Amino acid sequence: MRQGRPTGMSGPEPQRLFGRALDAISEGSLITDANQRILYANAAFTAVTGYSVEEVSGRNCRLLQGPETDSIVLAALRSSLLRGGSFRGEVLNYRKDGTPFWNALTVSPLRDDTGRITNFVSVQRDVTAQRKVHERLQFLALHDSLTGLSNRTGLDRHLSGLARRIVTGTEHSAIGVIDLDDFKTINDTFGHEAGDAILTEFSRRLRGKLRATDFLAHRGGDEFVVVIEGLDLRHAREQLQPILARLHEAVDTAFSPGPGPGISVTLKMSLGITLLPPGQEPGNAVFRRADAALHHLKSGNDVRDPWWHLDTTPPTAPDGRTLQPGTAEPDRNAEEKVRSVYDSHIYHRRLFNGGLxxxxxxxxxxxxxxxxxxxxxxxxxxxxxxxxxxxxxxxxxxxxxxxxxxxxxxxxxxxxxxxxxxxxxxxxxxxxxxxxxxxxxxxxxxxxxxxxxxxxxxxxxxxxxxxxxxxxxxxxxxxxxxxxxxxxxxxxxxxxxxxxxxxxxxxxxxxxxxxxxxxxxxxxxxxxxxxxxxxxxxxxxxxxxxxxxxxxxxxxxxxxxxxxxxxxxxxxxxxxxxxxxxxxxxWITDFTPPNRSGLMRTLSGALAYHWQFARLGAPHTGPAGACPMTELLNHIGASKAEHWHRQQHTALGDHLASSAELLQWLTIQTTGDGHAGKAEKL
Missing domain, CATH: 3.20.20.450 (EAL domain)
Structure with missing residues (x-):
């Protein structure tokens, strides 16, 4: 076999044409026989993998697999090919020199006139860089770029998972808000770059002091949130003391605000903490209690714990009942229990006897x-x-x-x-x-x-x-x-x-x-x-x-x-x-899909449309009169927004400032107090 000359093509000219066509493709391509032995490889395949045509000729594509290739993906690939179907997925493959790369792989069967599979054709594309970008985007969606800790979204996700995971029993969790005292002075004295370096080091120290079951998030600025699991309501304070004492070790050693020798900064931290019963979905009320505990501590009224304060507001059970500190969750009364058991029995019997x-x-x-x-x-x-x-x-x-x-x-x-x-x-x-x-x-x-x-x-x-x-x-x-x-x-x-x-x-x-x-x-x-x-x-x-x-x-x-x-x-x-x-x-007969005109009818749609240009720093395409946003903005009558929008269709090249103004205006209109969402439709 020679590159550009697959078997099965009669005559030299069709072979040369076929080879030139496949070699011009930027994606790697292989043709195998029905037993998946390689018959043909194009130039892009050799460029990506490092294997020459002679080295892969007659061999199975398994030569690209390695120790970290996912067995589940391979099983799905083999299953698809055994059934005579196509496969599309991403596989971790290895080059000749042993370096891994992510391969976006598509494999399709070729059949003769009788329907028998004679060959398989694969197209391969190196998507390693793309995966790294997506993984970075995924990380940034849930983590703070400065400290690497979970951000607010990651915190919300963790707390929702906690509520689903611990739904019964007496095990409580604690949610604490950590604040670095007088941190503004650090920024004012040494600059924000030094402040960011100290926050990063503080985050690293905190992580090293937490148990494996604890969770830490950066809420913004110099505020952090810690989630501690496995607490008993009766003994929560005693259980928290050794955990929080270890946490406080993060500020026992001074911090360096910069590369210069001999300069160090000592920090103090404060913590307001509250309890969360099992099964309760954390909401703003929980954080308000933790913030209130922090405020109480920093007001100087608490002399029992020098750097942390436990909120004593009675927490509530999932059904809204108050749980008094030092007591277990009270059982529901007998009437409620009987009613619940009776309903469950009725529902269960009905579900599997014609009620579904x-x-x-x-x-x-x-x-x-x-x-x-x-x-x-x-x-x-x-x-x-x-x-x-x-x-x-x-x-x-x-x-x-x-x-x-x-x-x-x-x-x-x-x-x-x-x-x-x-x-x-x-x-x-x-x-x-x-x-x-x-x-x-x-x-x-x-x-x-x-x-x-x-x-x-x-x-x-x-x-x-x-x-x-x-x-x-x-x-x-x-x-x-x-x-x-x-x-x-x-x-x-x-x-x-x-x-x-x-x-x-x-x-x-x-x-x-x-x-x-x-x-x-x-x-x-x-x-x-x-x-x-x-x-x-x-x-x-x-x-x-x-x-x-x-x-x-x-x-x-x-x-x-x-x-x-x-x-x-x-x-x-x-x-x-x-x-x-x-x-x-x-319904299928009568359904009329919404907005088939192509024009924007809502400010949310206009925001999405403009954002696609703004994120690239690009002006809108075409004349303003043909833009799908024009009629909506004219209808609303916001003169500044109309002006900024017109500048997106000019050829002057100075649209960037007005693009940012328009993006901010549209964002405010779609998030402001809920009224915009009701009045935005054309």
Whole structure:
């Protein structure tokens, strides 16, 4: 074999033409036989890997694999090829010299006239730099760039996970706010650069004093937040004393404000701390109590603890009851207990005896208005017709109950697809699945048998798994591989609500990624970081071949912003509420997608549109009269904004200052007191 002359081409001229064409491609390309032995490699492949054509000829592509190549990804690759399908994913490969690189790999089979696979063709692209950028963006989304500690977003995520993880029992957590005393003097005396260096060193010391179970975040300025787990309400003060004494060691040694010798600074720290009961979602009230404890300490009224003060305001249980310090959580009265047990028994019996009811929420192509698929949502219908949401009955279920619920819901959903098939509507459906059900050894069999019973092709089914239930456990990874081998789609649900790494997101062959509705809601409070995240996910979706879906499109502004940022699919009440099965066909017939004019109708959409130019320092394209923002700004009548906007369409090259002014104005309008969101529509 020679580079540029693959076997199977007759005549020298077609071979030369074929070789020149593939050598002109910037991506590496391989052609193998049906047994995956390499027949052809183009110039880009040798440039990226360092292997010559002669060195790879006749060898299996496994020569690119190494010690850190993900076995789960390889299993998905082999499964796809054994089934005669295509594969697309990112694989850690190794060059001839042993250096690793991330390979965006696409492998497709070639068939002869009889349908027999004769060859495989692969396209390979080195995306190592891109992955580093995405990993850095992901890190900065959750961490403070100065100290490397978690930022406010990372703190919120940790506290939400804490509330889900510790939901019962007597174990409490403590949330403390740390403040460096008179730190402004440091900045004024030595400069902000020296102040930043001291904050960085202080953060490093604090991390070294914490237990493995504790958590530290930088709230901004000279304020930090510490989260301490595993406390007993009766003995919290005694348990905290040795933990906090070790924490205070971070300021026992003086700090150096700069490179000059002989200069040192001694710092003092103060801590206000409060308790959080198990299962309670932390909110502003918790931080207000911690801040109040800090203020009380710094006011000089507390003489018991010289540098920290424990808030003594009685915490509240998840149901709002007050828990007195020194006492365990009081039990509910007997009447409430009896009622709860009775309801649970009724709900459980009804759920598995004809009470399971499905609603279907459409997922819409935001570009065309077409239906992409329907998500099946479980409801419990009581004998009197009352419909209960999942929050009313899911908490009482055991893992075995979740298995039974999945099988029943899957049967109903696929059966409904069969009904719609008879009406000439060949739709797709997604079904939520519990991680415990995925781990059941019979789960793949349940799916296969239900598909066969209703004569539904596997690609018409998507399984949705919550992001915060997806981890790197080997058993769960094997379960994912078995499910993928069936040919069904796999969706990561509620991306942004959990703790996914980029490795986890790309290692498994997700066909769909759904962005959590809480991320979308942040367009109203912190639009710039949220738009950065959404635009990054839209680009990653294009690169990885995912269907990226924005959940929680609850109003025109959020929907328009998501569309402008390139999110291809969406679902939410602004598009349609969840529908009974009988209402789906007429909805499909009558649905009119929002805003097909291409013009901006909301300030949120205008902000997203302008931000795409502003982040690049670029002016708007085309004349102002044809800009989709023009009519909206004219309608609002904000003269300054109109002036700044017109400057984005001038050829003078001085648009940058007005671009920043327009971006700031639009940001204020979409986040100000909630009134802008109500009055922004054209």
């Amino acid at each position: 009811h499905l609603l279907f929420q459409p997922v819409i192509d935001l570009r065309t208005g077409d239906l992409r698929f329907l998500e099946a949502l479980a409801r419990l219908r009581l004998e009197d017709g009352t419909i209960l949401s999942p929050g009313d009955f899911l908490p009482m279920l055991t893992p075995q109950d979740f298995d039974q619920l999945f099988k029943a819901g899957l049967d109903l959903a696929l059966g409904q697809l069969g009904v719609w098939d008879l009406d000439g509507r060949h739709l797709r459906v997604s079904v939520n699945v519990s991680p415990s059900t995925l781990l059941h050894p019979d789960c793949a069999h349940w799916i296969t048998s239900t598909l066969e019973r209703h004569n539904i092709a596997p690609h018409r089914l998507i399984l949705e798994v919550l992001e915060d239930h997806i981890d790197d456990d080997a058993t769960q990874s094997q379960a994912f591989t078995a499910i993928l081998a069936l040919g069904v789609g796999l969706a990561m649900d509620d991306l942004g609500a959990g703790h996914s790494s980029l490795r986890r997101l790309t290692a498994l062959a997700f066909s769909t990624v759904k962005i959590d509705h809480r991320i979308l809601s942040q367009l109203r409070t912190s639009p710039i970081p949220t738009m950065t995240f959404l635009a990054t996910m839209a680009q990653m979706g294009q690169n990885m071949g995912w269907d990226v879906i924005a959940e929680g499109l609850e109003d025109d502004g959020i929907t328009e912003a998501a569309t402008v940022l390139g999110i291809p699919y969406g679902q939410g009440y602004h598009l349609t509420r969840p529908l009974p099965a009988a209402d789906v066909p007429p």
